[in-house]
Amino acid sequence: MEHTYRLVISCPDRVGIVAKVSSFLANYNGWIVEASHHADPSVGWFFMRYEIRGSSLPFGPDAFHIAFEPIAKEFEMNWNIRDSRDPKRVILMCSKESHCVADLLHRWHSKELNANMVAVISNHEDLRRMVEWHDIPYHHIPVSRENKEEAFSRVEELFTEYQADVIVLARYMQILPGSLCEQYSGRIINIHHSFLPSFAGAKPYHQAHQRGVKLIGATCHYVTQDLDEGPILEQDVIRVSHSDTTDDLVRLGKDVEKSVLAKGLRYHLEDRVIVHQNKTVVFG
Amino acid sequence: MEHTYRLVISCPDRVGIVAKVSSFLANYNGWIVEASHHADPSVGWFFMRYEIRGSSLPFGPDAFHIAFEPIAKEFEMNWNIRDSRDPKRVILMCSKESHCVADLLHRWHSKELNANMVAVISNHEDLRRMVEWHDIPYHHIPVSRENKEEAFSRVEELFTEYQADVIVLARYMQILPGSLCEQYSGRIINIHHSFLPSFAGAKPYHQAHQRGVKLIGATCHYVTQDLDEGPILEQDVIRVSHSDTTDDLVRLGKDVEKSVLAKGLRYHLEDRVIVHQNKTVVFG
Amino acid sequence: MEHTYRLVISCPDRVGIVAKVSSFLANYNGWIVEASHHADPSVGWFFMRYEIRGSSLPFGPDAFHIAFEPIAKEFEMNWNIRDSRDPKRVILMCSKESHCVADLLHRWHSKELNANMVAVISNHEDLRRMVEWHDIPYHHIPVSRENKEEAFSRVEELFTEYQADVIVLARYMQILPGSLCEQYSGRIINIHHSFLPSFAGAKPYHQAHQRGVKLIGATCHYVTQDLDEGPILEQDVIRVSHSDTTDDLVRLGKDVEKSVLAKGLRYHLEDRVIVHQNKTVVFG
Amino acid sequence: MEHTYRLVISCPDRVGIVAKVSSFLANYNGWIVEASHHADPSVGWFFMRYEIRGSSLPFGPDAFHIAFEPIAKEFEMNWNIRDSRDPKRVILMCSKESHCVADLLHRWHSKELNANMVAVISNHEDLRRMVEWHDIPYHHIPVSRENKEEAFSRVEELFTEYQADVIVLARYMQILPGSLCEQYSGRIINIHHSFLPSFAGAKPYHQAHQRGVKLIGATCHYVTQDLDEGPILEQDVIRVSHSDTTDDLVRLGKDVEKSVLAKGLRYHLEDRVIVHQNKTVVFG
Incomplete structure (x- = not known):
């Protein structure tokens, strides 16, 4: 093309x-x-x-x-x-769950995503083998209550070293420091495992199961200092029923999460998103 | 059949x-x-x-x-x-908006809903002509801050007179007294113009537009004393974009509202719903 | 506005x-x-x-x-x-089934559709009362094998008399003569009760049930001389399962049909559709 | 569990x-x-x-x-x-396209699919590295007009050697011999890149683009001797528009294909499907 x-x-x-x-x-x-x-x-x-x-x-x-x-x-x-010949430089951040990372790496590997995957940063070692198979550097930066400041200053260094254009939180279970959010405003993309604004915060599938909802969803949004409140890039839902256990919701939720994140990221990579006053215009 | x-x-x-x-x-x-x-x-x-x-x-x-x-x-x-030959006796309650009432009346009139529409109660006169065309009695009971108690005691009388099995709040913009909710527990069905638990309360489309969500939804639930917190019968969503104005959201929302309410009511009329601890089992 | x-x-x-x-x-x-x-x-x-x-x-x-x-x-x-202040002049054509007509009339009556409903033409008397309640003239033109030519020449006269801009076949179960299709090319809108090109022709729900499909759909298209082959305005589907009888498919299908027809018609009324070589561009 | x-x-x-x-x-x-x-x-x-x-x-x-x-x-x-402790023995068959294979392997690898992936058979070498990373044997059996018989007799041997319970055609672009379909009746699962019965045969996205459809879909079905006519396990669609090129349809189609295949296979692996007279009952 x-x-x-x-x-x-x-x-x-x-x-x-x-x-x-x-x-x-x-x-x-x-x-x-x-x-x-x-x-x-x-x-x-x-x-x-x-x-x-x-x-x-x-x-x-x-x-x-x-x-x-x-x-x-x-x-x-x-x-x-x-x-369009200058693909954006992307850093993925993840924890232990593999579904979003595997999905994005496969899309990138099969040339569906016009991006330059420069590195993966994780607070765990679990996904190293999968990432390295794709010849992408994997950085393990453990995060604990004690080392938080130090850890994120190392994360920030990596952002700079790799000249990252976009950071994708692909089920990264840590909260980034506000200063980092500020500095990379409009460039950090998160997938929230819920149809925001419902069930913000942790364990949304557990909440959804208890509430007996008939749909569960996922939201891809830019990260801002207000947790779970950034401009929304994409959302989708999937139908569930009383017969789905919390485990089923988690499994079904993964499918929505990965497809919503891939769509949101694609919009961003193709410069289809404009943010104005905490809302997006997405020329999809 | x-x-x-x-x-x-x-x-x-x-x-x-x-x-x-x-x-x-x-x-x-x-x-x-x-x-x-x-x-x-x-x-x-x-x-x-x-x-x-x-x-x-x-x-x-x-x-x-x-x-x-x-x-x-x-x-x-x-x-x-x-x-199945004993259709439930249904009272519809509405205000000024016609979309849910028109939809339910048409389904009933074309024999799609196995129900006995015994009366419509409204705090306005707007829908009288439409309702009476279907040969259903229309009761206008205005509700104001001053006459609230009296008005709802008249509503309660009508429930009793008509031996209502089910009450459907088809965009009835008033809050029923707690005692009535209690008395008709599991028999009052509401359509909430939002994907609960997001945007509970009034003006959800306005909130949705301001938040820039990519989907809007509606929730059909049993009415309990906790406003917008009753067991959920059915939910659905519709895709929207930045190009939809608040008016568009309202218009698109009406389509979801009426289809979700019709489905939820149908489940109830066919005895497909069991409530247990604020959750439904819906044998759809 | x-x-x-x-x-x-x-x-x-x-x-x-x-x-x-x-x-x-x-x-x-x-x-x-x-x-x-x-x-x-x-x-x-x-x-x-x-x-x-x-x-x-x-x-x-x-x-x-x-x-x-x-x-x-x-x-x-x-x-x-x-x-936008010159609403298009619309003639609805229908047979016995009321769902699409009732839906369109209600949308028009509640000012959702920017159109001028000038007349309804039907080959049956069934929907007269419903139509006349809306103060719209109802023309009963029976169609039989014998009187076909005469009947459609009367239909054509009505199109002319009413200066119709658009004709909507709202489950009108007769095939229009080719000359009429030609003359009103790009101005006759049909709802086909199937996800075209699957199950073209009659009894699509029966075919769908026998084939055990998991989704059924509807297609809104411009009428051309090639039956069921005109440019597509809108399509949608609904999920079904083995537990749905043919009657259930018909009932569920009605909901898709009316919503797809209403959307397609809306696009046309707002001049959002351009036809080029049997395909549409729909600026939705 | x-x-x-x-x-x-x-x-x-x-x-x-x-x-x-x-x-x-x-x-x-x-x-x-x-x-x-x-x-x-x-x-x-x-x-x-x-x-x-x-x-x-x-x-x-x-x-x-x-x-x-x-x-x-x-x-x-x-x-x-x-x-449930005896997972079915699955053989994947593929050609060059990786999306379905990568998706299924990841689901298996992350223990989402209760199956025993015993081998992958392909008529090309392209996916060997991906498959072998998962420690699954990869058999390259080229198929040409000349060697067809020989090739499929080798395929049949492998089915026997591996005691395959299920064969999944994950975008395998060859037609299996009728005898093999017969022998493994109800045990060979295919993903057809179209919403059957529309656009059966090759190049469905090309056909869909030319027809200007507003939805494209995929169908997961058991393979029978009648090509594209076997009992349907699962189907889904995705919305498209005039602005999508044939390439876009292919890309969007891949997402539906892989999710529909994964769902269909899951139903089969959990013994949720009963076939009767070319129709399925799926207890999903």
Whole structure:
């Protein structure tokens, strides 16, 4: 497949944004292969994402930046342009449970995910063999009440060393320090094993079983300092019944968790998500 | 379709329950057309529901009661038997919104719901014409802060006069007094316009929009004194996106609400639901 | 809600379409509230739909036509612009089954569907009372092997008299003559009680039961001369099991049919559908 | 978890089956943990499955056979009893595509599937490394027009050598000889990358894209001599739109394929499926 540039913009809504941007592109002969727009009148904000055939433009992202900057200024845009040939650098974090990690690694291995899996960090050794089979470095950083600060400062070092673009908490059972959440805001993706906002916190399947719910779900969201409250990337549910034990819910939940996380991550990797005021616009 | 008897039992779990009940039926030549069982080891309780071809038994519910009582005692059963030819007497309660009422009335009118719609009670006049077209009495009982006690004592009178078996709160925007909930425990069905336990309380679609959720849902549950906390009969969700306004969520939500309420009510009317400790077993 | 203009365009794909159209709008100060685009490289075609705030433009559809025509010519566009305040004129056609008709009438009556229900035509009398309660004229045109030609020439007359924009076959059990399909191409919407292309033809639920499928579905499509082969507007399925009888499938199927038809019709009424080579683009 | 015995019965329907079987169990103090029944009046057949706590019975499957045989004869039962501690011996067959194999192997490896994965057979070498990482023997048996007979006679030998209980065609792109299908009737499970009966045969996603369907699906079925016509174990669908390319459909289809195959296989491994006249009863 030919490479594309992904132009992602959000700005205050007003007349003429689409005209300005698309005329800019047309002037350089840019061929738009996918175009998405969203106006949110409740906050007066405008969102757009263009995917442009790479070969149709006479320049790359750097020159694009220079040429486009005056328009961006005029419309007070938050914006960026990315080359689809530069896959994002991803670090997976996990604990003992393998389902999300195995699923993401297989998708990556079979070239379904356009990402560069640079490392896996875990507070346990359990998944080392699976990860290393994929030729990805595995870092075991145990976390205890005593060593928390030290452990996460090592985690932070690894983020920097690997120049991570995205961190995926693939059932990582530790809470990241607020400073790290802040620093990597909009770049840390978590899978919560519940249909948020129901059953926030630990043991949601246990709660769901006790409550006798007829559906269980999972939520993929960006991590913020407010636990389980970050912008939602994707959610899904699965039907359950009285005949499902808590163990069944856990098993069924794993299927939803891994598919929801894979979808959420895919949106992020393809620059399909814009966050505005704790809500996402997902151009799926 | 031939009529059936529905035998519904719950009791402490132990060896021999199925053998005892099914042998009893076989001895009288009872032909089982549908059999459902559930054992919940977490509470040590057993649930069963048999649907028996009416013509295969030599007696009706009354004689059945006498013949079966010794077994019921031996196994400490909560149980009952109902004739499918005796449709339950249903009272609908509503306010101004018509979608659930219209849906239920149409299902009833086209003979999809095996029920006897005996009356509609509303705190508004809006739906009178629609209800009366179906030849169902419409009672307008306005509710205000001042007349609450009086109003609900009139409501209670109507329940009694109509010998209501079931009360369906089809988007009735008032809270029933605790005493009424108690008295009609397990017989008042509500549709909550949210995927409980998320967004309990009022304006859930507004909350959902602000939170940017990707699914919205509805919950059909028995009414208990704990608002929005009764045993769940049915739930479902529908996918939404950033491009849906709060108005869209309301509109999409109506579709889920009416289908979830219709399913939950159907289960109840066919004696498919057993409540135990705030959870339902639904033999769907 | 404020009125909008819906500009719907399809044309051969090339550079500059979006720029041209959006600049045209921006020059007239047109405020885009919703913008959708789709490029289909397999056929080299481009599709777009803009919803423009009505009050932001200095003219109405007629003047718009004159001003926009040069651009439309240059890009060889199929296009039109519609005012959201001009609801389409809809004729429903039905036989004996009421579920789709009742559902659509209620949505229309509660102002959910932006349409003008001008008449109902049926080959039976069954639904007259329901329709007339809504103050909509009901035309009974019996169809038999002998009178077919005459009957459908009367149907055609009614289409003309009522200036119908859309005809909805809401479980109308007769096959329209090919000439009528041709004449109203892209304007007759059918609900097929099956997940096409499975089980095309009559009695799909019977076939589905015999085949033991685990899902049944419904398909909303435009009617073409090739029966059950027109462009698909919407589809959905519902889960079934071995315990569902053919009657159950019919009942469950009705719920899917009415919701799929309502969605498909809604897309059409809001000018969200573009047909190209027997496929739809649905800007949902 | 404690082991159970799974008693699976189908026989002509008549009064007294449940009584006879459950009394037999009660006489030996057998504790039923799960009981499922189904009567199909259209064919006059009865189906049941009991899961009995292993420790509650005074004997194992062999003695059970002797004791139960008279009842089985009297009611002309097809029946068997299996010990949950004897996992079925599974052979996977695959070609080049990895998604179903990787999914099943991970489920097996994480102890979610109660099976004994004894071998993988493929007509290609591609998945050897993945399979061997799991310590499962990998047999490469190339299939060409010329060597077909020879190749499948080797396949048949392997089935025998490994004493395979179940063969799973996990996207194995070859057609098994009719004789093999016959011999392993009800024991070969296939995943068809389409919502059967739509788009039977090859390239279903290509067909689906051309037809513009709004849902794509997958079907897990037992293999019979009639290609794509065997009894259906499980089906599911996923929503797609005009913006999905054929490649997208393939990618989305993989997710449905693997989840549907895993569910279908699970039902089979837990003895939850009874086949009668080309239809399944699945006690899910």
